[in-house]
Amino acid sequence: MELEHQMLVSEYAQNVINNRPLKYGTRQSYIKIIKSLGIWETEISDLNCALIFDKVDQMRSHNVKKNVYICLRSVFKDLGIFNELPILEAAWLAVNRRVCIGVNTTRGFNLRKVIKNVFHILICRIEGVDPFAVVEIGTIDQLLFGN
Numbered sequence: 001m002e003l004e005h006q007m008l009v010s011e012y013a014q015n016v017i018n019n020r021p022l023k024y025g026t027r028q029s030y031i032k033i034i035k036s037l038g039i040w041e042t043e044i045s046d047l048n049c050a051l052i053f054d055k056v057d058q059m060r061s062h063n064v065k066k067n068v069y070i071c072l073r074s075v076f077k078d079l080g081i082f083n084e085l086p087i088l089e090a091a092w093l094a095v096n097r098r099v100c101i102g103v104n105t106t107r108g109f110n111l112r113k114v115i116k117n118v119f120h121i122l123i124c125r126i127e128g129v130d131p132f133a134v135v136e137i138g139t140i141d142q143l144l145f146g147n
Contacts, residue, residue: 009047010040016075033071047076049084062088 013034017027034040037055039047052072056065066088076082 006043006045008040009034009042009044012044013040013075016078029067030071030075033068034075037068044079044081047081049082052082052085 013031017030022030037052039051039055052068056068059065059068069082069085069088072082073085
């Protein structure tokens with residue numbers, strides 16, 4: 001999509017966000033993300049991936065970085081200026097190369113089950129047993145307290 005005249009990010013983003021079938025919360029989130037990056041009053045011609053990488057590198061949370069990239073790729077996809085932004089996966093707790101246990105804190109999780117699964121895999125790994133071949137290695141209390 002070619003822009004006929006110089007346009008601010010705010011004008012373009014408002015137009016795109018309001019004309020797409022997005023949920024209200026997503027619209028608000030996208031605007032908040034773009035404003036938080038400090039590019040809201042920037043001209044679109046001044047945007048590039050290097051500018052975004054500099055801003056995102058200052059962020060601490062993996063999930064915030066992931067959401068920023070999703071937002072920018074979505075809002076500016078017709079312009080193609082952020083096609084090179086990475087696609088970050090969800091944060092995972094890697095136990096070993098074959099098994100990963102995901103902890104999604106936004107939807108809640110059963111911490112007891114997560115801990116039990118982690119201990120199960122670690123103990124199987126220490127004992128040299130395939131974690132998939134073992135159905136049950138004990139209760140969480142047995143694992144944690146030796147009861």
